Amino acid sequence: MTSIRGLGRWVINSVLRLGRATVFLTATLLGVVLILRRFRLIVQQVFAVGVLTVLIIVVSGLFVGMVLGLQGYNTLVDFGAESSLGLVVALSLTRELGPVLTALLFAGRAGSALTAEIGLMKATSQLAGMEMMAVDPIERVMAPRFLAGFVAMPLLAAMFTAIGVLGGYLIGVGLLGVDSGVYWTSMQEGVDVYDDILNGVMKSVVFGFVVTWIAVFEGYDAVPTSEGVSRATTRTVVIASLAVLGLDFILTSLMFSEV
Amino acid sequence: MSRNALELWVGLFVVAGLAALAMLALRVGNLSTVNVTDAYKVTASFGNVGGLNVKAPVTMAGVKIGRVSNIQIDREDYSAIVEFSIDRRYNNLPTDTSAAILTSGLLGAQYVGLEPGGEDTYLKQGDRIEITQSAVVLEQLIGQMLFSKAQGDG
Structure with missing residues (x-):
């Protein structure tokens, strides 16, 4: 009996949270329209969310590209197909690894920081203070952060992919002796701007939206204690990562089913 | 950090992101090699196209001069109609050019x-290549060989 009651409570709580998150999203999106007039707030947040994440994105992109180059070469060389190394590296990066890994890193680096910051604002009653001064915290605090994450994520994913392709070049051409021209032409032959690159960018836009939404909402919805903030931060990383991986499967099956 | 430095960093960030996108489109993708407007279309009918795909290259003397733009079935004689878009630079192909699926x-x-x-x-645009050679389907070839061998034995 108690286990069934527990299940019921869990379902009710989940649905309630989902409802709160949706109401919050609507209010934030309305706030985004209003906040566009105060451009400097957005610039500040793009710095915190985007610029400070560049380093980890660039380093990870370089290493992922280099590993792809190494592994791809070792497999392809058995079939005498090392001339398609550029294609293998570019396709795996543009379609999957670029958007997904960037979103996971973004959730860990920027998402957790967003949640902790907003959660701490709530725990120290700063949000309540703003309301007392007739400043809407959703418009003043949430909306610029949400917009910044949404803008920064596709740019970060593009950087990750571009650096990854260069990393593959570094290993494939520089170390393993694939011809430089062949590396780039095999890529241009096989990678389509609309089918592959645009779909990859669309993925990163969706991931940016979802990850930032989860991060900002978890902070806003956190229990205003130090334990609550720490839990909310953990939840951001876990839920955002799972959401990215699940959504990636759905988006892939929608986008690449005919290709 | 001062306001100017902050804005400079964000500006650099956006420029770097857009540069990465441009590199993906031009260097990694085929945006720089595809000129859809600068092509003319000719068709050819084949008995069997095998595994030919749309976007497969069209070559002459081994040099790529165009792409397959469309493949469909002729409602009259059930043959495959393949449409090629060929680069406008190569507009001097004789009318008795032959096409083969290789x-x-x-x-x-x-x-x-x-x-x-x-x-x-x-x-010219819309012309039809009359002399064609269908794709070689390996399974059919093997089947024919086994069949003729069996006949020879019996």
């Missing part, structure tokens, strides 16, 4: 090879 390597992707003829008139 395979790159033993198991590689299939492509179309054009062999120029000797006529003085050139193929």
Whole structure:
């Protein structure tokens, strides 16, 4: 009996949270329209969310590209197909690894920081203070952060992919002796701007939206204690990562089913 | 950090992101090589296109001069109608040019090879290549060989 009651409570709580998150999203999106007039707030947040994440994105992109180059070469060389190394590296990066890994890193680096910051604002009653001064915290605090994450994520994913392709070049051409021209032409032959690159960018836009939404909402919805903030931060990383991986499967099956 | 430095960093960030996108589109993708406007279309009918795909290369003397733009079935005689878009630079293909579906390597992707003829008139937009050679389907070939061998034994 108690286990069934527990299940019921869990379902009710989940649905309630989902409802709160949706109401919050609507209010934030309305706030985004209003906040566009105060451009400097957005610039500040793009710095915190985007610029400070560049380093980890660039380093990870370089290493992922280099590993792809190494592994791809070792497999392809058995079939005498090392001339398609550029294609293998570019396709795996543009379609999957670029958007997904960037979103996971973004959730860990920027998402957790967003949640902790907003959660701490709530725990120290700063949000309540703003309301007392007739400043809407959703418009003043949430909306610029949400917009910044949404803008920064596709740019970060593009950087990750571009650096990854260069990393593959570094290993494939520089170390393993694939011809430089062949590396780039095999890529241009096989990678389509609309089918592959645009779909990859669309993925990163969706991931940016979802990850930032989860991060900002978890902070806003956190229990205003130090334990609550720490839990909310953990939840951001876990839920955002799972959401990215699940959504990636759905988006892939929608986008690449005919290709 | 001062306001100017902050704005500078964000500006650099956006520029770097857009530069990465541009590099993906131009260097990694085929935006720089595809000129859809600068192409003319000719068709050819084949008995069997095998594994030919849309976007497969069309070559002449091994040099890529265009792409397969469409493949469909002729409602009249059930043959395959393949449409090629060929780069406008190569607008001097004789009207008796022949087209063959070839395979790159033993198991590689299939492509179309054009062999120029000797006529003085050139193929124009919407023309049809009359002399064609269908794809070689390996299974059919093996089947025929086994069949003729069995007949020879009996």
